Amino acid sequence: MAPDEPQRRSTGERPTIHDVARLANVSPATVSKVLRGLGAVKAESVARIHAAVRELGFRVDPLAANLRRSRRSIIGLVVPDFRNPFFGSMVASFERLAEGSGYRLVAVSSAEKVEREAAQIEALLDWRVAGLIVVPTEARLAAETSILDQKVATVLLDRVPDESSFDKVNVDNIEASAAVIRELVAMGHKRIMIATATLERTNMRDRLAGVMMAAQEAGIADRIEVVQCGPDVGTATEAMVARFDKGKLPSAAFALLGPATMAILREVERRGLVVPADLSVVGFDDVEWMQVTHPPIAAVIQPIDQIAEAAWKQMIARLANPADPPRSLEVQCQLDFRGSVATLSS
Known part of the structure; x- marks a missing residue:
């Protein structure tokens, strides 16, 4: 030295x-x-x-000169994939909230890669953002050490870690998924396929935990079939092709993420099957096309605007009181059982 x-x-x-x-x-x-x-x-x-x-x-530091003259006014938002309608809608909600609060939003994508998530967060930190709102790619937040070292206000969304030094906003994944299984069982379904992404994600683990909790209650835990599909439509389609090739489908399928819902429906149509006569389908996450198909697809609806508003309030509160202990909020989902689920005769 x-x-x-x-x-x-x-x-x-x-x-x-x-x-x-x-x-x-x-x-x-x-x-x-x-x-x-x-x-x-x-x-x-x-x-x-x-x-x-x-x-x-x-x-x-690209903003060093400006920051000497004015307060920090940028909030960084990191989402896994802009192509996913759920995250695209989330970005739009945060844009509206930022404009109404005197902040500017910079939104970037991690492309579902931990290394890219870390790089994107480090880049935002270089810009001296006032705060970060992050949907982590996996259970542990990338670049966590850098965020803590620089004491940047941070709110985690959706795939939130069980333990964290940051504020968190999540939906009631366990109860929402359990409600789907209870409803399917009430409609006569005993054999149910669950399509999930990697269980490294806390939201996937929680949703599967809700499924198994309700299945245990109904005495059908041994008839729950779990298929891991990966994070996008491409990997989910590959997994569904392999599963449908095995034959002997269950009476219902519950997709724990949007891309898996799409993959299931594609494979149903490709094989000349009919929803819900051959397979009842429920998806976690609701997008517009699911409401206008024939039949419309049953869905667990995550209220994106409410999620964004809760996270934004957390961010503003954290900026005002940085020494307060981390808070965790849970937003309730809604269940809309549309025409894609049939009642089975006893």
Whole structure:
């Protein structure tokens, strides 16, 4: 370590361009030129600057100048997939809330990849966002250490960890899924296929837990068939093709995520089957097309606007009182049993 290198690593402070300049034994202006690719700088100086950047973990702050003049006014939103209608609607809800609160929203996608989630969060932190709202890709939030080090207000949604240092907003996954099974059993269904994404996600684990709880109550736990489908329509379709190829379908299918609902319906149609005569279908998450198909598809409805409003209130409260203990809120889902479920004769 250079004699005059600032002792800041243990305090959690972010290194500055002046720290880089001192460690590389050049002026801050020279560091700025190198980082922006401007001007002629000696090769040895360039090498020392890049070495200092790596050693200090320095990152350019694109909003540094503006932030010296005004308060932070950007909220970062990280969702798994813009193509998923549920998350697309969520972004729209948060945009409306941000506009009405004097904040600007920057929304990015993790593309269902932990590494990309971490990179997106780190990029938002570089912009010195006032807060983060994140739907984690998996049970543990990526870049959690960086968020905690920088003390950025953070609210987690949907796939929230069981244990967390952050505020959380979730839906009643366990009870909503249990309600579906109870309703199916009341309509005569005893053999039910459950289509789920990876159980690394807490929401999937909770939904499956609700399924099994109600199945145990009804004495049909041994007739619940679980098919893991992956996170998107492509992987879900592959899983459904393999399952339908085995034959002997149950009387009902409950998809715990939207892409699995689509995959089930595609495979039903491809094989010339009919909903609900050959297979009753229920999906967790409701999108517009499910309401206008023939028959309309039964669904667990997550009230997206209410979820977003609850998360936004949490964010505003956290920004106002950063030292308060983390809070956890649960929003109630609604169940709409439409024409895609048949009553079986006893």
